[in-house]
Amino acid sequence: MTGPDLRTIYRHYLDCLNRRDWASLGQFVDDDVSHNGRPLGLSGYRDMLERDVRAIPDLRFDIELLVIEPPVVASRLRFDCAPSHTFLGLHIDGKRIAFTENVFYTFRGGKIAQVWSVIDKTAIEAQLS
Amino acid sequence: MTGPDLRTIYRHYLDCLNRRDWASLGQFVDDDVSHNGRPLGLSGYRDMLERDVRAIPDLRFDIELLVIEPPVVASRLRFDCAPSHTFLGLHIDGKRIAFTENVFYTFRGGKIAQVWSVIDKTAIEAQLS
Numbered sequence: 001m002t003g004p005d006l007r008t009i010y011r012h013y014l015d016c017l018n019r020r021d022w023a024s025l026g027q028f029v030d031d032d033v034s035h036n037g038r039p040l041g042l043s044g045y046r047d048m049l050e051r052d053v054r055a056i057p058d059l060r061f062d063i064e065l066l067v068i069e070p071p072v073v074a075s076r077l078r079f080d081c082a083p084s085h086t087f088l089g090l091h092i093d094g095k096r097i098a099f100t101e102n103v104f105y106t107f108r109g110g111k112i113a114q115v116w117s118v119i120d121k122t123a124i125e126a127q128l129s
Numbered sequence: 130m131t132g133p134d135l136r137t138i139y140r141h142y143l144d145c146l147n148r149r150d151w152a153s154l155g156q157f158v159d160d161d162v163s164h165n166g167r168p169l170g171l172s173g174y175r176d177m178l179e180r181d182v183r184a185i186p187d188l189r190f191d192i193e194l195l196v197i198e199p200p201v202v203a204s205r206l207r208f209d210c211a212p213s214h215t216f217l218g219l220h221i222d223g224k225r226i227a228f229t230e231n232v233f234y235t236f237r238g239g240k241i242a243q244v245w246s247v248i249d250k251t252a253i254e255a256q257l258s
Contacts, residue, residue, distance in 0.1 A: 065233050065245065067196050067203040074196040074203030076233055076245055088251060102231030102247040104194050104205055116194065116205055118231040118247040122217060 006107055007066070010073050013112065014061045020053060022046055030111040056083045064100065071107045076100055088121050090128060099123045135236055136195065139202050142241065143190045149182060151175055159240040185212045193229065200236045205229055217250050219257060228252045 004012075013028035025046050033045045040048060053059050058081045065076035078100050083092040099120045106114040133141075142157035154175050162174045169177060182188050187210045194205035207229050212221040228249045235243040 065201060065203075067198045067201045067233065069196045069198060072194060072196045074194075074231075074233070089254075100245070100247060102203075102233065102245065104196065104203070104231065116229070116231070118229060118249045119251070120247045121250045122248070125218075 004110075006068050006070055006073050009107075009110060010066070010068075010075070010105070011063075014063065017049065017061050022050065025049070028111060030108055030113040033111075033113055033115065035115045036117060055085065055087055056081050058082055073105045073107065074103070075105070076102050088119065088124065090121070090124060092124075092128070095128070097124050097127050099127075133239075135197050135199055135202050138236075138239060139195070139197075139204070139234070140192075143192065146178065146190050151179065154178070157240060159237055159242040162240075162242055162244065164244045165246060184214065184216055185210050187211055202234045202236065203232070204234070205231050217248065217253065219250070219253060221253075221257070224257070226253055226256050228256075 009028060016024050016028060026042055029042050029045055031042050033040060033042060035045060035048065038044075056079075059079065060081065062078045062080075063075055064078045065074075067074040078098070080096070080098045082094050082096045084094055086092065100123065101117055101119045103115060103117040105112045105116075138157065145153050145157060155171055158171050158174055160171050162169060162171060164174060164177065167173075185208075188208065189210065191207045191209075192204055193207045194203075196203040207227070209225070209227045211223050211225045213223055215221065229252070230246055230248045232244060232246040234241045234245075
């Protein structure tokens with residue numbers, strides 16, 4: 001493919017999220033993006049991310065494993081954060097938790113078109129019990 | 130690398146699980162395998178799988194997405210099954226559920242040495258409510 005490779009694009013995408021640069025999200029995310037089968041579109045995807053950041057003000061995306069075979073990127077992300085109230089239906093109430101997300105992204109034209117994400121809720125529950 | 134590539138090895142590994150051929154597991158899984166950071170070893174890993182199959186007699190591993198960048202394989206697996214009693218602490222009691230697992234495997238010498246798995250518990254909960 002021409003232009004930056006998916007590894008570079010993906011790292012820039014996470015930088016964009018980590019600096020809350022929502023205005024630039026469309027450089028990385030397709031207008032017709034879907035998330036776990038839901039056709040959110042770019043504006044719905046941005047809404048989801050903004051909601052996540054309101055619920056988790058110190059949310060930061062860090063790569064633990066990255067596997068790329070175009071057009072698909074698979075990433076294991078690690079989070080260490082303190083959700084203010086509830087997250088995934090769990091009452092966190094400001095407690096610091098660490099958890100992972102294993103997520104696949106299908107790219108189209110250099111932008112994220114499909115996201116298939118699974119967050120390790122079981123690990124969070126174990127930290128609350 | 131010499132010998133079969135990781136794609137072929139991984140598909141044969143899932144075939145091995147789907148036919149419950151535990152005696153052949155050591156062809157695909159390293160003696161010192163770990164699962165989500167727990168050092169299970171081959172025998173502990175086999176125990177885990179045998180427990181899974183006792184809990185879910187019709188458990189079948191099907192690939193939805195496969196991304197390979199040696200030595201790591203990332204796989205999105207889809208399950209459509211009926212756990213007999215509890216699964217991930219949820220009371221399933223024979224109800225048919227569909228869910229996914231996003232999982233990374235690090236290979237060493239052609240065998241699975243580390244597994245980082247996340248199962249979509251949230252999706253299962255949604256089907257029970």
